[in-house]
Amino acid sequence: MNRRSTIPFGPQHPVLPEPIQLHLVMENEKIIQALPAVGYIHRGLEKIAEKKDYIQDVYLAERICGICSFMHSQNYCQGIEELMKVTVPDRAKYLRVIWAETHRIHSHLLILGLLADAFGFENLFMRLWKVREQILDIMEKTTGNRVILGVCAIGGVKRDITPELADYVLRQLESVEKQLPELCDSLLKDYSVRQRLIGVGVLPKDKAHELGAVGPVARASGLRMDLRERGYAAYGDLDFKMVTEEAGDCYARTTVRVKELYTSLELVRKAIQRMPQGPIAVPVKGTPPADEVLARIEQPRGELNFYIRGNGTRNLERFRVRTPTFANLPALLHQLTGCELADVPVIAICIDPCISCTER
Amino acid sequence: MLDNVSVITLDQIAAEVWLLKQDGYRFVTMTCCDEGEVHDVLYHFDKNYALKHLRVKVRKGESLPSISGIYFAALLVENEMKDLLGVSVSGMVIDFQGHFMLAEGAPKAPLNKSIPGIGIQVQEKTPAAAEGTVKS
Amino acid sequence: MVNLTNSIFRKLFSRPETLRYPFVKRELPEGTRGRIDIEIDKCTFCGACEKRCPANSLKVTREPKSWTINPYSCIICGYCIEVCPKKCIIAHKEHYSPNT
Numbered sequence: 301m302n303r304r305s306t307i308p309f310g311p312q313h314p315v316l317p318e319p320i321q322l323h324l325v326m327e328n329e330k331i332i333q334a335l336p337a338v339g340y341i342h343r344g345l346e347k348i349a350e351k352k353d354y355i356q357d358v359y360l361a362e363r364i365c366g367i368c369s370f371m372h373s374q375n376y377c378q379g380i381e382e383l384m385k386v387t388v389p390d391r392a393k394y395l396r397v398i399w400a401e402t403h404r405i406h407s408h409l410l411i412l413g414l415l416a417d418a419f420g421f422e423n424l425f426m427r428l429w430k431v432r433e434q435i436l437d438i439m440e441k442t443t444g445n446r447v448i449l450g451v452c453a454i455g456g457v458k459r460d461i462t463p464e465l466a467d468y469v470l471r472q473l474e475s476v477e478k479q480l481p482e483l484c485d486s487l488l489k490d491y492s493v494r495q496r497l498i499g500v501g502v503l504p505k506d507k508a509h510e511l512g513a514v515g516p517v518a519r520a521s522g523l524r525m526d527l528r529e530r531g532y533a534a535y536g537d538l539d540f541k542m543v544t545e546e547a548g549d550c551y552a553r554t555t556v557r558v559k560e561l562y563t564s565l566e567l568v569r570k571a572i573q574r575m576p577q578g579p580i581a582v583p584v585k586g587t588p589p590a591d592e593v594l595a596r597i598e599q600p601r602g603e604l605n606f607y608i609r610g611n612g613t614r615n616l617e618r619f620r621v622r623t624p625t626f627a628n629l630p631a632l633l634h635q636l637t638g639c640e641l642a643d644v645p646v647i648a649i650c651i652d653p654c655i656s657c658t659e660r
Numbered sequence: 661m662l663d664n665v666s667v668i669t670l671d672q673i674a675a676e677v678w679l680l681k682q683d684g685y686r687f688v689t690m691t692c693c694d695e696g697e698v699h700d701v702l703y704h705f706d707k708n709y710a711l712k713h714l715r716v717k718v719r720k721g722e723s724l725p726s727i728s729g730i731y732f733a734a735l736l737v738e739n740e741m742k743d744l745l746g747v748s749v750s751g752m753v754i755d756f757q758g759h760f761m762l763a764e765g766a767p768k769a770p771l772n773k774s775i776p777g778i779g780i781q782v783q784e785k786t787p788a789a790a791e792g793t794v795k796s
Numbered sequence: 797m798v799n800l801t802n803s804i805f806r807k808l809f810s811r812p813e814t815l816r817y818p819f820v821k822r823e824l825p826e827g828t829r830g831r832i833d834i835e836i837d838k839c840t841f842c843g844a845c846e847k848r849c850p851a852n853s854l855k856v857t858r859e860p861k862s863w864t865i866n867p868y869s870c871i872i873c874g875y876c877i878e879v880c881p882k883k884c885i886i887a888h889k890e891h892y893s894p895n896t
Contacts, residue, residue: 335754336736339761346744347770356850359873383661423800430813444829450873458878459827486800512687512733530709591661594704594711605704607691622689622737630733659761 315418315645318655334636345660349619365657370403371599373452379595379608383588392456393534394575401564406435407600408557411652418649419496456581484558497551501635501647513631514624515602516556521548527598538570550650601652623657665713677727687731692741694773723748744771824889831888838884845876867892
């Protein structure tokens, strides 16, 4: 006889870096329904954004997420620049790409490490994070902080990368690239890892499109969707190539992330080599007009949307954040339905959940 | 400055959204702004990086029909709107009863401008601070 | 597993990656944004930093002349350093120590 029971997964669970609860309705070992319960770290950030002025909001936007912080401030600045019709100097665009891509490398290394930790491969976890430390060193040397860079401003960036620093960045990237193949091979070719990931949490292409999945989750299901192709900032000049996989399972998602590490390394290198000389910022005067804009950017986890509406004063009328994890949650619920309880940690960590962004 | 916005009425929502889905659009998100008398609800859709928006004005007290039956992904953002702005959404596939983002005992509808006092104190700005430039 | 065996042996005979912290301190690079401080002689107590601070952690009064910072709410964003007309706010390399 089938017995139904409900298991609360989280809010505190060893594989979850942040609190989210999943109500799992089980029939024996099989999940027949999964429901999310969020709200443990809702900070009311959208409300604060209305109370602060639009320049202070740059710092606020940067603190939405503690992993991809630079991209939030970049997206916010790009949105405000579109509203106020500011043209950013070319050098600033290249610098933004450099920092955004280093952020992507560190974020992917972080989640690959956490994934290794989730299926009990602790040695690999530590080795991946050791490599990540070198990326964080790049950020600390070039901007003065490890994660919350604070270098993006409306109209450009605040710090420049001197030729000596550029040399240092290239040296670090070379050292990272040397260490990566060994680690990625053990992640992708190891027998037990493949057994754990292949065929788990399958998300077919049509379902991914219907559920609005974004980022590596969508690309692993074969959807060609990466906003970097639109060529915002300086991506248009850097011959960006998208990474996609067809299988749509956890292994495909991991493969996409591993391959993106290499494209990001290449992008940073190209951006440093092709960076033009010139000013790094233009002064911005005035206030955002009473108009609205939907700013979009490709984050490590997918597409990030900021809806910004000004009202002619220094404060914003509305600032709404739609983070990629928010869009990937329905896809997660779909993947969980029908899977076994033992697979839940791997599936949950494989969408790269960032809960504090989701709840803001 | 949003391009491609079509303004529709409440009873047209389901039909318009259904057409967009048949057309292969991906649901991106919804945005709700409080405009005093009405809630300004925007639906954002994407197809090959081109955005399409639907705009609906919902009077306060009126209820917005849910599109979560068409796009399942919309249910999270509809629940969030219900929590944070106090828009009543009818016919959601999963209804969290106003406790999606907010816990029990939390302030009701904090982003709704007609309900004052949510416990955030902000310094008064003096005119001297109202002018200034962003510098590198 | 074969992949990692080599590297595990390499690691066995190499130096540890970590520092013996209280005895060996990590060297911070130039330009680190750390503790915010003021050169009080240059300050004109105009209050520009107080108005712009995103975290409301600065208090400036003209009479009596005082400039105080709340290190618990300061987010070390560096906005005050930018807006100071006299350029008298500085960021030290080291961070706030727990006992301040």
